[in-house]
Amino acid sequence: MEVIEHDILLVGGGGAGLRAAIAACEASPDVSVGMVSKLYPMRSHTVSAEGGAAGVARDDDSLELHIQDTLKGSDYLADQDVVEVFVDAAHKELTQLEHWGCPWSREPDGRVSVRFFGGMSVKRTWYATDKTGFHMLHTLFQTSLKYDRIVRYDEYFATRLLVRDGVCRGVAAFDLRTGEVKCFLGRAVILATGGGGRIFPFTTNAAVKTGDGMSLAYRAGVALKDMEFVQYHPTGLPGTGILITEASRGEGGHLKNKHGERFLVEYDYGVGDRAELGPRDMISRAEILEFEAGRGLRGPYGDYVHLDLRHLGEQKIDQRIPFVRELARNYVGIDPVWEPIPVRPVVHYMMGGVDTDVDGATPGVEGLYAAGEVACVSINGANRLGSNSLPECLVFGKRSGEAAVAYASQGASEGPREALVGQAQAEEARLDALRHKVGGEKIAQIRRELNSAMEQGCGVFREEDSMAACVDSVRQLKGRYADIGIGDSSRIFNTEIVQALELGNLLDVAEAVAVGALARRESRGAHTRRDYPERNDADYLRHSLVRFAADGPRLDYRDVTITRWQPQERKY
Amino acid sequence: METQTRKFEILRYRPEEQSEPEFRSYEVPCMPDWVVLDALNAIKDDIDPTLSHRWSCRMGVCGSCGMLVNGRPVLTCAAFVRDYEGTIRVEPLSNFPIVRDLVVELDDFVHKIQSVKPWIVRKLEKDVEQGEYRQSPAQLEEFKQFSMCINCALCYAACPVLASEPDFVGPAAIALGHRYNLDSRDEGNAERYDAMHGHNGVWSCSYANECSQVCPKHVDPAMAVNQAKLTGALQWTGILPKKSMT
Numbered sequence A: 001m002e003v004i005e006h007d008i009l010l011v012g013g014g015g016a017g018l019r020a021a022i023a024a025c026e027a028s029p030d031v032s033v034g035m036v037s038k039l040y041p042m043r044s045h046t047v048s049a050e051g052g053a054a055g056v057a058r059d060d061d062s063l064e065l066h067i068q069d070t071l072k073g074s075d076y077l078a079d080q081d082v083v084e085v086f087v088d089a090a091h092k093e094l095t096q097l098e099h100w101g102c103p104w105s106r107e108p109d110g111r112v113s114v115r116f117f118g119g120m121s122v123k124r125t126w127y128a129t130d131k132t133g134f135h136m137l138h139t140l141f142q143t144s145l146k147y148d149r150i151v152r153y154d155e156y157f158a159t160r161l162l163v164r165d166g167v168c169r170g171v172a173a174f175d176l177r178t179g180e181v182k183c184f185l186g187r188a189v190i191l192a193t194g195g196g197g198r199i200f201p202f203t204t205n206a207a208v209k210t211g212d213g214m215s216l217a218y219r220a221g222v223a224l225k226d227m228e229f230v231q232y233h234p235t236g237l238p239g240t241g242i243l244i245t246e247a248s249r250g251e252g253g254h255l256k257n258k259h260g261e262r263f264l265v266e267y268d269y270g271v272g273d274r275a276e277l278g279p280r281d282m283i284s285r286a287e288i289l290e291f292e293a294g295r296g297l298r299g300p301y302g303d304y305v306h307l308d309l310r311h312l313g314e315q316k317i318d319q320r321i322p323f324v325r326e327l328a329r330n331y332v333g334i335d336p337v338w339e340p341i342p343v344r345p346v347v348h349y350m351m352g353g354v355d356t357d358v359d360g361a362t363p364g365v366e367g368l369y370a371a372g373e374v375a376c377v378s379i380n381g382a383n384r385l386g387s388n389s390l391p392e393c394l395v396f397g398k399r400s401g402e403a404a405v406a407y408a409s410q411g412a413s414e415g416p417r418e419a420l421v422g423q424a425q426a427e428e429a430r431l432d433a434l435r436h437k438v439g440g441e442k443i444a445q446i447r448r449e450l451n452s453a454m455e456q457g458c459g460v461f462r463e464e465d466s467m468a469a470c471v472d473s474v475r476q477l478k479g480r481y482a483d484i485g486i487g488d489s490s491r492i493f494n495t496e497i498v499q500a501l502e503l504g505n506l507l508d509v510a511e512a513v514a515v516g517a518l519a520r521r522e523s524r525g526a527h528t529r530r531d532y533p534e535r536n537d538a539d540y541l542r543h544s545l546v547r548f549a550a551d552g553p554r555l556d557y558r559d560v561t562i563t564r565w566q567p568q569e570r571k572y
Numbered sequence B: 001m002e003t004q005t006r007k008f009e010i011l012r013y014r015p016e017e018q019s020e021p022e023f024r025s026y027e028v029p030c031m032p033d034w035v036v037l038d039a040l041n042a043i044k045d046d047i048d049p050t051l052s053h054r055w056s057c058r059m060g061v062c063g064s065c066g067m068l069v070n071g072r073p074v075l076t077c078a079a080f081v082r083d084y085e086g087t088i089r090v091e092p093l094s095n096f097p098i099v100r101d102l103v104v105e106l107d108d109f110v111h112k113i114q115s116v117k118p119w120i121v122r123k124l125e126k127d128v129e130q131g132e133y134r135q136s137p138a139q140l141e142e143f144k145q146f147s148m149c150i151n152c153a154l155c156y157a158a159c160p161v162l163a164s165e166p167d168f169v170g171p172a173a174i175a176l177g178h179r180y181n182l183d184s185r186d187e188g189n190a191e192r193y194d195a196m197h198g199h200n201g202v203w204s205c206s207y208a209n210e211c212s213q214v215c216p217k218h219v220d221p222a223m224a225v226n227q228a229k230l231t232g233a234l235q236w237t238g239i240l241p242k243k244s245m246t
């Protein structure tokens, strides 16, 4: 078996992974970084982020305000010490990206422009028209190319962390082109594998967002934190789930029901008089309530509402949100200059993830770090504010890259080589067996049933019975997954094996979401229960932690860190 | 919505089992709003799990899903089934070696992108604490279009020069190098000169303009090549310095 060694190993080459890799190189002149990614880095889903990235930029703004907005948006479930670190670094990171060439949109005087975003009380969202994530990712990827110490393993799929006695020193991954499993050894491993929105059927998330890193860490003994909080974005295109960015509302767009009413203004949904600039959880709930009141419009993919941009005019649309026009025209045949766009709530983002501290280190497994959407460092709490997660990738990507280098250079041992290679060999045997696996179940069928169980049990509004049924279904599907059959036994670019492994990861992630949701008997942020409609700070101002055990997940809780800001009623 | 059954002919190649690529046909019930990629996924899920193809974002921005559809390079997530009549033929991108089925070998393409040094080069870097570089909207406009490339490689599949001169650095890489040369923050023009204007650089281009015609993001790489030829010529004759142009 081929053994590949680097000081630092990264799994994932999206916004967080690339930022971590560059930070590691800058932290030490001779560190070598191996970057394992199942996609070419510039294909990572960071590419699809549209609206922008938040960081204090103007005189009418302050760090204090960005912190307050983030905490309120989180329904006070974010850790306040971590939010302070985040806000303090976010604008610097966005400036750093500017220095690296990111084509931020500009003011006439040459300064970077900022726009409004939901739940942000002033303009602080930096943007590159409405392809912010695309430009950030390509800027990071291109900048990373100048470091020949970053060695990329593109289209390698990581299947297992190599951990011995609670210390992580490597990862097993296979090269899609040859099917060969390789043993990667390093003194620290950083997971930057992104989210897992694909546990749901209707999502803005790419096919590859299958929660792989969450499952890897979970099975290595790290807890998954706050998994029950799943963000629905209020403006997805029916059918495809393609996102219409919140920037369309930041730039002045309106949401309307079938009577043409701006329902967020007409009815009391708690989003305040800035209505369309309210936070996502509240607006998604308002849309569902409109549907239930019979005020939605009906289409082949269920109910929807209208996103009306007509009053912005063609010039502003083309200047500020041209991609919205391109997407609406291409995918629903509607030109927003002349017609409103049909939209509905769509699964978008996972607030939860791998439990980490403020440097990305995972409690319990030494040498293992996580950053970006895969992680829950806890700045998003129960509801992320739009445009906070791109800067999250940068801030905590950088911190974990630096922390991993510090750890690796402070005498971290090499690890028991034979034992680690042995684990990778066991992984090779497992994958060999999988390629020839005979069984009665089909991957696509189990995935569909999983998707529908999650939609029914863990949607925008939740209830005890449907969540309990969801937990049961996921458990049964896990059992049936053991009996899948594989039709393709070849080694070269076998995407059926990829799908089989991804499905296994989806099942782990889905179970953690459902178990966390069922146990949280309150409504907070994106977790809304009809049977427990109120927030309950006395019992649940706590992070949930789901841990892997052979006989099913274990759940416990940890207090939220409160420093200077006492939880208040969340009013807009 | 009602499905309509459509016939697809897909070039299959599994090197462990086949010596040569060959077409295989599939009848696929398609929804009226489907793109070609949806049909490929339906084949993979329900008809033939051995089909391999790349995709991710399915919204035309990650650049994974480029293939030939009826002989033309397109993003399959943006090519609607309803826009094609009769049998739809899907093949891997031309001018690239096939790894398997619809998956082509892209490492050479990525090396070419890297060869033009697509990053900001400066003699003196500014500290983050000092804030951003000022760049006017007009200066941004100078290069913006060339920064829209999603690395989908459709232009490489369409390029007649690459068909005969595989070492040509190619349209997307030149557009990207040119993008950095035009950026008011950059001083790396001289460092890019060899890759852009050397043996396999812009002068190989015969201006067939095929690249710009297939580009899904209106990057217009042919224009970048032409502009780069002009500045290169001026640099070569000494009218413009090879170093910083700003």
Ligand SMILES: Cc1cc2nc3c(=O)[nH]c(=O)nc-3n(C[C@H](O)[C@H](O)[C@H](O)COP(=O)(O)OP(=O)(O)OC[C@H]3O[C@@H](n4cnc5c(N)ncnc54)[C@H](O)[C@@H]3O)c2cc1C
Residues within 6 Å of the ligand: A011, A012, A013, A014, A015, A016, A017, A036, A037, A038, A039, A040, A041, A044, A045, A046, A047, A048, A049, A050, A051, A052, A053, A054, A132, A133, A156, A157, A158, A159, A192, A193, A194, A195, A204, A205, A206, A209, A212, A213, A243, A348, A349, A371, A372, A373, A374, A386, A387, A388, A389, A390, A391, A393
């Ligand atoms: C449509 C859309 C729009 C958005 N818009 C915004 C916005 O405007 N502002 C904002 O702040 N946020 C936005 N977000 C959220 C934000 O884009 C993401 O949270 C963020 O980009 C995630 O980045 P990441 O680096 O963590 O993961 P990703 O970019 O998803 O990268 C994951 C990486 O991990 C690799 N990987 C995964 N699994 C494996 C494995 N098993 N083996 C090897 N490699 C693996 C992948 O190849 C990839 O390189 C948006 C999200 C979506 C879906």
Ligand code: SF4
Residues within 6 Å of the ligand: B148, B149, B150, B151, B152, B153, B154, B155, B156, B171, B172, B175, B211, B214, B215, B216, B217, B218, B219, B220, B221
């Ligand atoms: S220039 Fe256009 S066609 Fe070529 S790789 Fe870039 S986006 Fe694709």
Ligand code: FES
Residues within 6 Å of the ligand: B055, B056, B057, B058, B059, B060, B061, B062, B063, B064, B065, B066, B075, B076, B077, B078
């Ligand atoms: S799947 Fe991303 S461009 Fe087509």
